[in-house]
Structures are given as C-alpha cells and as structure tokens.
Amino acid sequence: MNCILQVFQNELTCSICRNYFVDPITIDCGHSFCRPCFYLSLQNRSVLDHCSECQKAIQQKDFHTNVTLKQMVLTVRQARLWQFLRSRDNRCRIHMEAKQIFCEDQRSLLCLHCSTSQEHGAHRHCSVEEAAEQHREKLLKTMCSLWEKCCENDRNLIVESVATRSWEIYVISRGEAIRAEYDELAQIYHTEKQQHLERLQREGKEIFDQFQDSEARMAHKRQLLRGMYTELKEMCHKPDVELLLDFGDILQRSEAVCVHMPQPVKAELTAVIIPGLIARAMQRLSLCIMEALALITSYKEI
Template structure:
C-alpha cells in the first residue's frame, strides 16, 4: 500500500480479487467492482451468468461497462505512487539533480526535462511518464480483450468437439445396424461384401473418432496458452508505471502470435461403400 494515500481511499480503488489498484474496473449488478480481467479470468466454461466474488449474488458476465470514475481514481493513485518513487534520492538525474519526469520511447529510459532536450535525445519521442504508462496499459487491455474473445470462440469450438465425441459412437453403431439391415434383404452370396463394408465403416468411424480427440486436445491446449498469455498481460498491467514501461518489451508481439492458428471444429463425414443390388431395388421401387 502507498503511504502517501489514506488506507480508506486505497481500499476504495483496490480490486478485491487481485488486491491491486483497479485496471479497467467494472461494476456489476450488485454494486461491487472488480478489474475486468480478474472478473473474466475463469475460463473453465465461460458462463453467461456468474456469481459475485464478494456477495455471491448471480450476475450477468457479458457487456459490462467500464466504471470511468473508479478508473480515474486508480490512475491518480498510481500517479501519486509514481511521484513518491521518482522523488527519492536514488532516482534523481545524476547530471542535473532534477526529477526524472519524461520517458524516452526510443531507448526506454527515464529522463529529466534537461536531458530530454539534449542533443542525444532531442529527436526522440518523449512522454510524461504517467501518460506513457497509461498508454501502454491501454494497449495491453485492448490485446487482452482480443485474447478474451478468442478464448470464448475456442471454448465454443471445444464444446462442439466434446459433444461430437460423446455422440460419435452411437452414430457409427446406428450406421452399422442400418447396413446390416440392408444386407439382410439381399442374397446370401453378398456375405463377403457385407463383411468388407462393415469392417471399412468401423475403421472409418475409429479414424474419425481419433481425429476428433486430437482436435479436442489441440483446443484444450490452446485454451491454456490463451489463459497463460492473458495472465501475463494482466500481471504486466498491474506493475508500477516505471516497471511497466521498462519491462514492456515484446509482450504485444508475443500475444499476437498466440492469436494466430486458432484450431477450428473438424468438418467430417462418414462415408460407406455401395451395397450390391440396392440401387436396382430402389429403381424397381
């Protein structure tokens, strides 16, 4: 907690889940507020309805609006924390003995105003540290929203494959019974053909069953990758401003790569060989 801010005020702008200052706070139906990333983080089944972490009342999880007032208060609290940090003796500019207020976008360094206008940095892009940090936070939050949407899509696809797997054996057995019933209506000398076609149908059914399991495993693995990336972005958002700016690195690029190559449900068909004599019987009918 920040000694420069009263404890009561700090509690008002602290998320009860992560115990950090709010990032993108949302207020749900019961009146309690949380960081949106914390509230959305349970990706096990992504229900539309969920429970409040404070009072356990059921609430809608979708289409939550950012609480602008709480977001602004959290920004001000981080700003106070930043200035307390920068005002310490070890953070003063060694050359000009001034507070470092600026962030250089090129070499990711903190500079005092005199250093930022020096020959070395005069053509670099500079921003006040607190605004640069908030801009980076907003980029992270935007990327987290994309990850969340992809996680929802991936979970829906995973549910589709899980349902297909649970019904697939019944469907194959139904096709086998239908084929046996048709062969019972044909001459006995088609026994070898029946045996061959039944074996082929079983093999194709087994192959598709295996493909569905592989598809489900890929989606489950992708869910964990998305979840891990989401948590990494969330942790970066919660870092103090200076740590966020200097540790930003390639995290956005890595999150982009996670969004590529999302596994999709398989479009599979169970074909079967022709039954001798059935076409003639249908023509006669």
C-alpha cells in the same frame, strides 16, 4: 488522515487480485472487480454463478467499465507516480534532475537535459505519466481482443468435446442401419456387407482420432491463451514506471498466440457405393414404372 486514506485505497482495490482496479466493472449486486480478474474467475466456476463477495446470483451478461472508479484509480496512480518521480531515487546522476521523460526507443527514464542530448535527441519521447497510461490502454485493448479468442476457442472446445463423445455412437448406429438394410437382401451380398462394415469402422476410427487430436490442440491453445491473458493482466497491475521498463515485446507475443486458431473437425463418412442396395432400388423403380404404365393403359382404355 492515514486511516481515511487507507479506507479510500481499499475501496479502489479488487478483492480477487488485491491490487488497484484495472478496467473496473460493477456487477448486479453493486460489487466491483477488475474485468480481467472477474473474467478469469468466472470461467473457473459454474455457469450459474454468484458474486464472490455477497454470493448473490449474477444475471448480467454485458459489463461496462465503471468510469468513475477508473478515474479515481488513475488519480491514485498519478499521485504515487509523482511521488516517485520527485524522489531522490529518480534523479539523473549526471544532471541531478528528476527523470520525468520516457524514451520509447531505449525504454528508459531521462531528465530533460539527457532527452535533448546527442545520444537521445532523435528518439521518441513523452512524459512518464502519459507513456504509462498509453501503454496500459494498449494492454487493455489487446486483452479485449485476446479474450474474444479465448471465448471462441472455449466454444470450439465444447463443440469438439461433444462431437468426440458422440462420434462412436454415430458410427455404431450407422453400422446397425447398414446391417438392417443388408439383412433384407439375399445371402449373396454377405461378403459385400462385411466389406462395407469394415470400411465404416476404419473410417470411423480415423475420424475419431482426428476429433481427439483437434480436442487436444484446442485444450493446449486454451492454456496458451489464458496464460497470455494472465500475463497481460499482471503487466497492467504493475506500477507505472515498472510497467514501462518491463513492457518489452508482450504485445507481439500476444498477437503470435492468436495465430493459427484450431477449428472444429468437419466429420463426414465418404459415400460408399452399395451395389446390393442400388439393385434393390432399381427393382423398386422398375415396379413403379410398370405400375405407372398400367395406370396409363387403363386410363386410355377408358
């Protein structure tokens, strides 16, 4: 019987974290994992990914919770919780009764007599079983929002990384275009050309530094977000009673991590007035006007 129970428990265990499933998902090949474990593992590997169990390619993008597995895990957790609640270690030292009530205000387990006492009577109470599932669901909901922030920040980090590498090339190309324009003008514009190129280099360097700073902030935010996500995942894996007693301010800290998400730099060189190029454009405009007037005159003579 114990052997059968062990096999049953193994089927409800994630191969990545070796704990009971938390928000289990089943991928294309049929293997199942905790959603948070799978997400974190997926981001640490290549885009064209494979199942860590059978090495088959993962084509699926949207993963739904395996409700059957989740309910089976809940049943096992409840059985383990009931076993603990009925144990001698969980008896009230004053009333010698099982502590099956959770006090949300003081985050402690109480027996029925203690929960109605003057000390705890005005506090918020519920069964340990109900409290554990409520807290775990709150964690999962928070993790869902947090993961969206992780993905958003990763996308921005990719954009900023590419922009940082491309910016120097863009500034060089812009400089070559300016030189080409000035080379067609008279030598008197040489000083103006140098001033314009120097300003281009100065602005280009300032914006390049902004890109690097932004990329560094996003990389740091990535560490914070993933670290918080991992902490939430580990809290979800804790046994019910331990989860309740250690819950603390984890939701508030998770919310604080998502504040002030760094955004990509909107780079744009300031418009620089180039008198030489303006004069050239005015000459071209004058020629066009003269040609237009000549055509009008010719048309009238006809």
